[in-house]
Amino acid sequence: MPRSNLIDQSPDVLAAAAESKAWPFEEAKKIVNRYKGRDYPETVLFETGYGPSGLPHIGTFGEVARTTMVRHAFRVLTQDKVKTKLLCFSDDMDGMRKIPDNVPDRAFLEPHLQKPLTAVPNPFGGDYESFGHHNNAMLRRFLDTFGFDYEFASATEYYKSGRFDDVLLRAAERYDQIMKVMLPTLGEERQATYSPFLPISPKSGRVLYVPMKHVDAKAGTITFDDEDGVETTLPVTGGKVKMQWKPDFGMRWAALGVDFEMFGKDHQTNAAIYDRICEILGGRAPEHFVYELFLDENGQKISKSKGNGLTIDEWLTYAPTESLGLYMYQRPRQAKKLYFDVIPKAVDEYYSFLSAYPRQAWKERLGNPVWHMHNGNPPAIELPVSFALLLNLVSASNAHDRSVLWGFISRHAPGVTPATHPELDKLTAYAIRYFDDFVKPTKVFRAPDEVEREALSALGVALGALPVEADGEAIQNAALNVARRIERYQDHSKQSPEGGPGVSVAFFQMIYQVLIGQERGPRFGSFAALYGVENTRALIEKALAGELVV
Known part of the structure; x- marks a missing residue:
């Protein structure tokens, strides 16, 4: 997934883009229509959200990869005349409501439950100042590895720096309107204590889910009882208070002027709430794209806290990055299992699409996943041997060294060497690793009848x-x-x-x-x-x- 490059503005490309039914173009056209008859803003803003309550997983990466594809399609449709930005926003001010299963020392984190994630100590070691900072860094590291063109944003930083202050003050002014949206969505017991504002206790540092005793719109403050029962007043500005997650969506959209954001199907029923609160706070709701969730091999939703499904690093241990990009492109509205067995097929399909690209007309090219994955500039790679064949070659030969595989390959395809085909050389290493870890333990020979x-x-x-x-x-x-x-x-x-x-x-x-x-x-x-x-x-x-x- 290379960084944004120059957009091909040839007539054939523009004509094919206007007619393309590929899903990134379908979404990009929504943004074009959003500004039909109006001037574009200085920057059209694409946003993705990340909850750093656990280590980043492939679903998180998928949002960024897919949004990048829509952003590129938009640039083509607008002939790159409109400035765009991708903002990767981390909700790192959320309270840690439970301890993830995959941390090294759960007991270490127990005293810090309900504190903002950037106020929870880092259990992983290293120089990161908090649990949230560590997880944010893990996300950025991976996005940088893929070469995404993005800007990272921290909720903690935005709240504390005052970036949200104007809209938070407006939320205090329109508190009753927000409550009218939220209360019908809650049960009777929850209604009695609900508030869109979550104060951060000045004594314990925890994010408090408490009812408001008073909201002073003129002063921009809220009054509530702290954990010790003492009545406390805090300004809604300056990072002293954050918003509940549903109002927070709408608040952020209004504050930043977000034009496009995709999210998983588990958010779909709340989308109308996010939109309405955004409008109450003076914004215009962005265009949405709802994707299906990834499942583990047992059909369960993958979760950062559970650590089920594949991690980003696990996929890249056994396959090139492009195979993961292809998996993200394909059928985003269809639930897909995300576990080790899907990797070989994704690898071979990527190179198959890449091989077909030069022979295609522009209409087919703009429907080819590799065009979207590589920002319209897919590389020219010849792969004389498929990944599936390599895996079976390893299996039959019991090879544990790439040189053994190359002995077979070079005899089969004279002139093909690691120097002439470095991409194939990388695949030989992946094939040995994948075979050793997943194929070899399951091999069961049987005698013929x-x-x-x-x-x-x-x-x-x-x-x-x-x-x-x-x-x-x-x-x-x-x-x-x-x-x-x-x-x-x-x-x-x-x-x-x-x-x-x-x-x-x-x-x-x-x-x-x-x-x-x-x-x-x-x-x-x-x-x-x-x-x-x-x-x-x-x-x-x-x-x-x-x-x-x-």
């Missing part, structure tokens, strides 16, 4: 009859010819080129189960060509001799 032994023996003979220079297509056809002669693997719902029955997928499933110890694999012909025909025949002999089954 009598029908399968005959099939494998025939396959070995067929491979031996092929010329030395046989390619993947020739190997695949040889395997199909073997399967067509075996009744178990005949699929009468399909037809072979000769008019007989086709081949059941069960044949190739058997090959991978017996030879590789996995349930599935890439196209057999491609795998055998890369691994080598003689190596594949040797692997078949080992399986028939019972040497693969432990």
Whole structure:
């Protein structure tokens, strides 16, 4: 995800952009229509929110990646004549309501419950002055790694510096209007104690959820009973008070003039509340995009505090950053599981889209994810071997070193070396790491039954009859010819080129189960060509001799 670059303003691009149905363009057009017949502001503001109650997760990154795509699409539609900014806003003044499961010392944090996150001590060590500062730094580190063009904003800093003071004073003036919006959304018990203002106790430092005894709009103060029962008056300005999270959304939009913000489906029912409070406070509600939530492998919503699902660093341990960008682009309104099994497919799909891009017309290019991921300038990368093939090559060869894999690759594709294909060289390291951690522990070889032994023996003979220079297509056809002669693997719902029955997928499933110890694999012909025909025949002999089954 490179930083914003020069926008291609050629007529073909502009015409394709105007007609594009890609979701970033659909969202960008909403912002264009927002200012139809009106002057654009000095800066069109795109915002994302982050709650630093836990370490950043991929869902947080997804908001920034997706918003960046919409921002780029907007720049294309407006021919880059309108200044834009992406503000990544951290709600780090929120009270720590529970201790995350993934901190090193939970007992260390217990005395600091309900304090603003930037007032909670840092349990992770290092030079960060608080829990909130540490988590903010982790977010910025990752966004910088991806090269996002953004400005970071801290709620603590904005509240304390007075950036919100004018709108907070307006909230005091329009307190009753805000309450009329909020109270019908609450239960009877909550209504009795609710206030849109949350004072920060000058004695304990905690964020207090207490009713207001008096709101003085003229003085800009609130009066309440502190934790010890003593009546206390605080100004709503200067960081002495923050707003409840629902009013806080609307307040921030009004104060900053936000034009676009996306959020997860769990916020959807509250969007009308955010909008109304923004309007009460003198602002115009931004354009919204509601995305579906990420789920872990068990179908549960991923959570910063639980630490379930994948972390940012975990994904990047096993795959390049672009694969994660693609996963964020695809089907944002559809709930998707986010766990380790999705990584290989995301890697190969990214390079597949990248390979197709140069051959496409502009209409198709602007619908290609890589155009949006790379701000309209996708790199030219040739990948002669897929990630799925690399994984199966590691599995078959038991390689623990990249040089072993390159021995197979260079023989299969003469002239292809780590120097000529550095992207492929990176993938070899990822493949070894992914195999060792996720594939190898689950490998289960099984012995072939009598029908399968005959099939494998025939396959070995067929491979031996092929010329030395046989390619993947020739190997695949040889395997199909073997399967067509075996009744178990005949699929009468399909037809072979000769008019007989086709081949059941069960044949190739058997090959991978017996030879590789996995349930599935890439196209057999491609795998055998890369691994080598003689190596594949040797692997078949080992399986028939019972040497693969432990």
